[in-house]
Amino acid sequence: MKFPFHIFLFLFVSFGVVSQEKYTISGYVTDGRSGEAMIGAKVFVPSISQGALTNTYGFYSLTIPAGSYTIEYRATGLNTKAVTVDLTKDIVFDVELGTDLQEIQEVEVNAKKGENINSTKLGQIELQIDQIKTLPAFMGEVDVIKTIQLLPGVSSVSEGGQGFYVRGGGPDQNLVLLDEGVVYNAAHLFGFFSVFNVDAVKSVNLIKGGMPANYGGRMSSVLEVNMNEGNNKKFKFKGGIGAISSRLTIEGPLKKDRGSFIVSGRRTYIDVLMKAFIPDSSPFSGSGYYFYDLNLKLNYKLTDKDRIYLSGYYGKDMFTFGNKDDDFKVDMPWGNGIAALRWNHLFTNKLFMNVTTTFSDYMFSFGSQQDEFRFALKSGIRDYGAKVDFSYFPNTRHKIKWGLDYIYHSFTPTSASAEVDSVVFDTGEAQRLFGHETAAYVLDDFDINEKLRVNFGLRYSTYAHTGPFTRYIKGDLSTPDTSIQYSKGDLIKFYQGLEPRISLRYLLPDNSSIKAGYSYNYQYVHLTSLSAVSLPTDIWYPSTDKVKPQSGYQASIGYFRNFKDDKYETSVEVYYKGMNNLIEFEEGALPGDNVNDNTDNILVFGKGWSYGVELFIKRTYGKLTGWIGYTWSKTERKFPDLNAGKVYPAKYDRRHDLSVVAGYKLNERWTFGASFIFATGNTLTLPSSWYVQEQSLLFNYGDRNSTRMAPYHRLDLSATLYDKAFKTKTDKLTGEEIQVKKRFRSNWSFSVYNVYNRANPFFLYVDNDGNFLSGDFKITVKQVTLFPIIPSVTWNFEF
Amino acid sequence: MELRILNVRQMKKLLLFFILLFTMASCTKEVEIDIPGYQDLLVIDGSIETGQPPIVLISRTNDIYSATNLQAYLDGFISGATVTVSDGTTSIVLDELCTDNLPAGTEEIAAAIFGIPAAELVNLHLCAYTTFNPAMFGQVGKTYYLTVTYEGKSYTSITQIVPLLLY
Numbered sequence: 001m002k003f004p005f006h007i008f009l010f011l012f013v014s015f016g017v018v019s020q021e022k023y024t025i026s027g028y029v030t031d032g033r034s035g036e037a038m039i040g041a042k043v044f045v046p047s048i049s050q051g052a053l054t055n056t057y058g059f060y061s062l063t064i065p066a067g068s069y070t071i072e073y074r075a076t077g078l079n080t081k082a083v084t085v086d087l088t089k090d091i092v093f094d095v096e097l098g099t100d101l102q103e104i105q106e107v108e109v110n111a112k113k114g115e116n117i118n119s120t121k122l123g124q125i126e127l128q129i130d131q132i133k134t135l136p137a138f139m140g141e142v143d144v145i146k147t148i149q150l151l152p153g154v155s156s157v158s159e160g161g162q163g164f165y166v167r168g169g170g171p172d173q174n175l176v177l178l179d180e181g182v183v184y185n186a187a188h189l190f191g192f193f194s195v196f197n198v199d200a201v202k203s204v205n206l207i208k209g210g211m212p213a214n215y216g217g218r219m220s221s222v223l224e225v226n227m228n229e230g231n232n233k234k235f236k237f238k239g240g241i242g243a244i245s246s247r248l249t250i251e252g253p254l255k256k257d258r259g260s261f262i263v264s265g266r267r268t269y270i271d272v273l274m275k276a277f278i279p280d281s282s283p284f285s286g287s288g289y290y291f292y293d294l295n296l297k298l299n300y301k302l303t304d305k306d307r308i309y310l311s312g313y314y315g316k317d318m319f320t321f322g323n324k325d326d327d328f329k330v331d332m333p334w335g336n337g338i339a340a341l342r343w344n345h346l347f348t349n350k351l352f353m354n355v356t357t358t359f360s361d362y363m364f365s366f367g368s369q370q371d372e373f374r375f376a377l378k379s380g381i382r383d384y385g386a387k388v389d390f391s392y393f394p395n396t397r398h399k400i401k402w403g404l405d406y407i408y409h410s411f412t413p414t415s416a417s418a419e420v421d422s423v424v425f426d427t428g429e430a431q432r433l434f435g436h437e438t439a440a441y442v443l444d445d446f447d448i449n450e451k452l453r454v455n456f457g458l459r460y461s462t463y464a465h466t467g468p469f470t471r472y473i474k475g476d477l478s479t480p481d482t483s484i485q486y487s488k489g490d491l492i493k494f495y496q497g498l499e500p501r502i503s504l505r506y507l508l509p510d511n512s513s514i515k516a517g518y519s520y521n522y523q524y525v526h527l528t529s530l531s532a533v534s535l536p537t538d539i540w541y542p543s544t545d546k547v548k549p550q551s552g553y554q555a556s557i558g559y560f561r562n563f564k565d566d567k568y569e570t571s572v573e574v575y576y577k578g579m580n581n582l583i584e585f586e587e588g589a590l591p592g593d594n595v596n597d598n599t600d601n602i603l604v605f606g607k608g609w610s611y612g613v614e615l616f617i618k619r620t621y622g623k624l625t626g627w628i629g630y631t632w633s634k635t636e637r638k639f640p641d642l643n644a645g646k647v648y649p650a651k652y653d654r655r656h657d658l659s660v661v662a663g664y665k666l667n668e669r670w671t672f673g674a675s676f677i678f679a680t681g682n683t684l685t686l687p688s689s690w691y692v693q694e695q696s697l698l699f700n701y702g703d704r705n706s707t708r709m710a711p712y713h714r715l716d717l718s719a720t721l722y723d724k725a726f727k728t729k730t731d732k733l734t735g736e737e738i739q740v741k742k743r744f745r746s747n748w749s750f751s752v753y754n755v756y757n758r759a760n761p762f763f764l765y766v767d768n769d770g771n772f773l774s775g776d777f778k779i780t781v782k783q784v785t786l787f788p789i790i791p792s793v794t795w796n797f798e799f
Numbered sequence: 800m801e802l803r804i805l806n807v808r809q810m811k812k813l814l815l816f817f818i819l820l821f822t823m824a825s826c827t828k829e830v831e832i833d834i835p836g837y838q839d840l841l842v843i844d845g846s847i848e849t850g851q852p853p854i855v856l857i858s859r860t861n862d863i864y865s866a867t868n869l870q871a872y873l874d875g876f877i878s879g880a881t882v883t884v885s886d887g888t889t890s891i892v893l894d895e896l897c898t899d900n901l902p903a904g905t906e907e908i909a910a911a912i913f914g915i916p917a918a919e920l921v922n923l924h925l926c927a928y929t930t931f932n933p934a935m936f937g938q939v940g941k942t943y944y945l946t947v948t949y950e951g952k953s954y955t956s957i958t959q960i961v962p963l964l965l966y
Binding site: 242686692693694695697699701703706707709710760777778780781782783784785789 | 805826827828829830832833834835836837838840842844856858859860861863864867868869892894914920
């Protein structure tokens with residue numbers, strides 16, 4: 001634990017040498033309309049070409065030599081503010097942007113101008129929620145994760161799915177954070193909708209490579225979703241009524257300019273719609289599906305130096321299926337609960353601290369009843385976490401961060417219960433696993449000279465698997481089954497590792513730069529999946545004495561160049577990734593095999609690698625905005641116990657992946673959006689031959705994932721019609737007609753999914769029918785397509 | 800054990816529901832897709848039961864898109880293999896017999912073995928390696944060794960007829 005702090009001390013001492021008359025200007029940048037913190041606003045001093053960006057909480061700190069300066073504050077979509085300061089002592093200066101009347105006109109300020117060239121960020125993309133909202137939405141539900149899937153290097157698990165793969169890593173290797181709380185299952189409705197209600201979301205940031213040391217615990221990526229804080233000036237209502245769901249958001253001040261709240265809720269009504277189609281007399285009546293979710297956030301400025309934030313999410317899916325003819329009924333609820341309490345404190349105007357405590361819960365359960373037999377299966381994960389992060393801004397050349405992170409995990413991979421006529425079966429005790437995950441890190445974002453900037457960091461992480469735990473050891477013919485019991489608190493296995501992270505940026509002429517990065521990661525939790533699609537039945541499983549932590553590295557290099565006054569941002573990135581201790585179920589494993597056994601007894605371990613090239617062109621402002629992303633990649637796996645030990649392609653190994661996203665603002669009333677994707681088909685394993693044994697037809701499977709589905713391609717279109725922003729009123733005093741800004745605003749959003757009705761493959765299976773003896777027997781390969789062309793309309797309002 | 804089987808059955812039903820749910824909004828069509836990895840393998844299907852002669856059927860795996868009718872299956876029979884069954888003490892080489900050319904008086908036995916009426920069976924060219932020597936009919940408690948030699952390669956297998964335990 002001491003090790004990283006030594007490095008920190010070393011850095012600290014080296015700064016002490018620099019002694020010049022320097023002062024600090026610091027403060028918070030907020031959006032003047034709502035009082036919310038501006039994330040990533042630019043604070044820039046043109047005369048010395050130095051600046052800083054605000055952090056997640058809107059805080060900035062800039063230490064520059066004494067003198068008189070004009071300081072510019074810029075944020076995308078808001079008016080730039082310039083202030084003149086005489087810096088002869090430390091100054092605290094809070095800024096509100098975009099409050100003046102000119103706000104009516106669309107302000108095209110690209111605050112992050114040149115930031116993609118300038119920063120050490122490699123493989124990072126930030127998305128504005130406003131931009132996401134104008135893109136075509138599936139069934140009218142604007143979706144953060146589906147938009148992420150349109151970026152190069154990111155692909156979806158399956159049609160409409162929420163699971164995503166980043167640069168060949170599995171869906172469990174993405175750290176999804178909602179206000180720093182970990183989201184274990186970001187999907188509703190078997191993955192067709194994300195848990196993120198866009199009305200409650202402020203910004204989305206994806207890190208797919210060159211992960212800085214302050215993030216860890218996952219190997220592939222970080223998806224940071226920040227929730228809106230709520231308007232601290234006035235009450236606002238927002239909502240939408242769509243084809244399958246509706247949502248409502250209320251926000252307002254707790255105390256003006258000091259604190260605010262936001263509550264946002266959403267519910268689908270597929271169950272209500274389904275009722276209309278299933279008559280009461282039908283054996284399937286009572287079957288249905290719905291989900292709802294709630295977001296809540298409170299923030300309060302205790303003092304000028306202390307702020308607290310409370311964020312909460314609760315969402316639940318409920319699927320019921322009944323067949324009265326069969327006297328059969330299934331209930332399947334699942335859901336997430338996330339809570340995060342954060343406290344920001346400013347020790348000095350150069351030292352910022354954030355303390356976070358988080359709670360995260362994911363539960364899936366399955367209950368069935370047939371006649372007198374009742375059966376229930378539960379699976380879940382619960383985390384309690386605490387962390388502390390420090391940001392130190394000694395001068396404009398360094399930005400130093402360090403912190404500690406702790407999570408207490410409790411996993412219930414499977415807990416089963418069964419009874420017949422109130423006779424309870426012994427299903428063995430619920431398998432539960434407990435673990436302590438800790439990490440410490442330090443990093444410095446350092447301008448070595450005018451051209452070279454380096455972000456280097458080190459993370460040290462540990463994982464302790466502790467009791468109570470029962471290890472079942474399967475016997476064979478000669479030895480009986482045995483088990484080892486560990487009691488509460490016993491240390492069963494301890495893992496630890498160092499995770500070095502580095503990324504470099506070297507500025508080149510012509511508004512371009514070259515960047516390179518290397519990161520090493522450990523991951524102590526795993527997701528095991530029996531099916532090719534992401535289902536809620538996937539089980540989270542921690543590291544144990546038998547399951548080693550996943551580990552891996554990624555090396556990447558990229559060239560970034562902007563054209564036409566940063567109107568076009570382009571980049572080329574190449575990456576290579578190696579992964580160890582990946583897990584899969586052994587061949588032929590079935591759900592329920594792990595009852596009265598350790599799930600890891602039916603797991604197998606192997607490694608994987610992935611490499612690729614990503615091309616990205618983005619048009620950042622103007623009437624037409626959007627991007628084109630293309631990825632060429634290869635992702636392979638090698639497991640000694642799968643596919644006879646031979647290398648095989650991962651199921652989401654995609655050679656080509658192209659996405660084109662465009663938004664066009666015709667005028668003040670109409671905005672259009674389009675997205676097109678083309679991707680190589682996913683792989684799967686199908687039988688390559690048939691034979692007859694014991695009078696039955698049997699199949700012999702070919703190599704794992706050797707069959708490739710037809711390519712996936714789809715075009716979606718959208719149009720949004722806004723109401724008029726002004727209404728004409730007659731001034732009572734002068735009798736003149738004046739334009740008054742309306743308080744109530746609304747828009748109609750139209751979307752068409754899969755415009756040319758492409759029958760994309762969802763999965764394939766081998767079917768047979770006919771009679772073998774009569775000669776009309778036939779084996780066929782069938783392709784299931786999920787969604788045809790789907791138009792939708794949503795009405796949104798705000799007042 | 801019984802419980803476990805039920806779990807699996809329930810879980811299979813669950814997976815069925817997912818498919819059902821998906822198919823509610825989906826469509827299914829037949830596709831011709833390249834399925835690589837076809838391997839031409841020998842399929843040896845041998846059985847022996849109490850009081851019954853050993854029967855060994857030898858065929859090959861068929862490409863998934865190949866014709867799947869009875870004729871294709873019958874044509875797939877491999878003749879010319881040397882099939883030996885031993886009970887540890889006695890060893891017998893099985894005869895290659897086809898149902899359209901059965902020794903007189905054995906039609907009914909063959910019909911019972913294949914589960915096809917004798918009248919139909921004699922019209923089929925269904926071939927198998929077997930014996931009518933009662934010395935090699937299955938006996939409880941005995942262990943049987945099967946050896947198949949074909950195109951210079953040998954394949955072996957062991958089975959045992961275990962006594963039925965009554966609790």
